Amino acid sequence: MKVFNSAAELQAYITTERTAGRTVGFVPTMGALHAGHISLVKRALQECDRCVVSVFVNPTQFNDPKDLATYPRTFEADALLLAEAGADAVFHPSVEEVYPERDERIFEVGRVAEVMEGAHRPGHFNGVMQVVSRLFDIVRPDKAFFGDKDFQQIAVVRAMVRLIGSPVQIVDCPIVREADGLALSSRNVRLTPEQRSIAPNIYRTLRESLDFAKEHTPKETELWVINQLNAIEQLRVEYYEIVDADSLERVESWQDSLRIQGCITVFCGEVRLIDNIAYK
Numbered sequence: 001m002k003v004f005n006s007a008a009e010l011q012a013y014i015t016t017e018r019t020a021g022r023t024v025g026f027v028p029t030m031g032a033l034h035a036g037h038i039s040l041v042k043r044a045l046q047e048c049d050r051c052v053v054s055v056f057v058n059p060t061q062f063n064d065p066k067d068l069a070t071y072p073r074t075f076e077a078d079a080l081l082l083a084e085a086g087a088d089a090v091f092h093p094s095v096e097e098v099y100p101e102r103d104e105r106i107f108e109v110g111r112v113a114e115v116m117e118g119a120h121r122p123g124h125f126n127g128v129m130q131v132v133s134r135l136f137d138i139v140r141p142d143k144a145f146f147g148d149k150d151f152q153q154i155a156v157v158r159a160m161v162r163l164i165g166s167p168v169q170i171v172d173c174p175i176v177r178e179a180d181g182l183a184l185s186s187r188n189v190r191l192t193p194e195q196r197s198i199a200p201n202i203y204r205t206l207r208e209s210l211d212f213a214k215e216h217t218p219k220e221t222e223l224w225v226i227n228q229l230n231a232i233e234q235l236r237v238e239y240y241e242i243v244d245a246d247s248l249e250r251v252e253s254w255q256d257s258l259r260i261q262g263c264i265t266v267f268c269g270e271v272r273l274i275d276n277i278a279y280k
């Protein structure tokens, strides 16, 4: 596996691959890799001839400086996992390499970036769009692979791709979960053993809400999930919204839309966890 710190060197490698007629799949990450990321690499290798992974903790998407400072950085271990998974190249740039100048771009993609995570983490999605568009410019992949755990992020990236007219095909991949249902996340390592045993209640409650929803409205179902989880010590729901899976508009009734998703953010102690579930 090749490791590149320089964008120009990565581009030279990709140009050689393309000239030989090979397609390029891209998995953007912030490192601290786990089996969820590796599933994206495997999918990229199934669908493309080459798989390029970026490991870059993007400062522009952190609205909380403490969160940026404490974000786990484990490049040696990440590189080992990627080599083992069969990735062809990893891009591990400095901040200056990605942003030679301060990125002042504002991406106007509307509501998809304003609701839920957008409302609770101001500026977060603009930072995600800055870095993803910048990485797409460098890598110029045929396809880019994102995990469904960040359900809203995928909607935002798709909207950004439409806005800038990028030819990159966005591929969404299923959430990978622990045996007890907890969605894999780089943040899970921050949970204390007690919190780790409590956190699976999030997905358990989401699953139980599928039954509750059969007899109740989306609004009632949202409230039921929030109350169930808030009743558990150490859990505090930031939001739970049941939305149209494409527009992310809240639905009033189960008939409002063909694809309906529930998206949740819960604090487990100090650790902010997100998850989601499909109602239809």
Ligand code: PAF
Pocket (backbone or CB within 6 Å): 028, 029, 030, 056, 058, 061, 128, 131, 132, 150, 153
């Ligand atoms: O999902 C992530 O890890 C990040 O938001 C991404 C897409 C790598 C951009 O920094």
